[in-house]
Amino acid sequence: MIELVQVIANLATTVALGIASWQLYVNSKQRRAEHIFSLLSLFHSDTAMYDIYYKIEYGNFKYDESHHLSKEEKDLDRLLGFFDNIGRLYFMGLINKSDFGIFGYEMKTMLDDDGVVAYLSFITDYSKSRHRPNPFPNLEKLRNLFPK
Structure with a gap:
């Protein structure tokens, strides 16, 4: 029983890390896009x-x-x-x-x-x-x- 709880806890931790990593990746792409857009605006203005x-x-x-x-x-x-x-x-x-x-x-x-x-x-x-x-x-x- 304790082993099953540990497996579930490890699985939950792995899923949480995966979600957090994905969110960091998405946020990084969004920040990069915002920065590039601001550079483009600077160039054109x-x-x-x-x-x-x-x-x-x-x-x-x-x-x-x-x-x-x-x-x-x-x-x-x-x-x-x-x-x-x-x-x-x-x-x-x-x-x-x-x-x-x-x-x-x-x-x-x-x-x-x-x-x-x-x-x-x-x-x-x-x-x-x-x-x-x-x-x-x-x-x-x-x-x-x-x-x-």
Whole structure:
């Protein structure tokens, strides 16, 4: 009789742990979805980021020496920082590759643009020459994750 009670208690504990684990999994997915939605809202509501993104998307962004210290450079840095942070979340394991579907088009458009690639190369070299960390370390990793 005591063994039957122990078996029932162990079974109840196992079921309770299973339910708790499932609830944690569901809550985690919901929090991740809410976070991604807030990032998407930020991207679409930030006119500086959105404007420079559209220049890139339609092939109107050109990187040259006149770009430095301009408003456009600041806007591009903001856009690159935004996507670098998304990369950081991915490499920390807080979002997964399927979550990139929401930002995938924008991210690929930006990371495949010749002007953006040239600017990122300049920033990498500039940072190294000044013995400073690259401000966008995750973007290169993202480019490798989503090749042309």
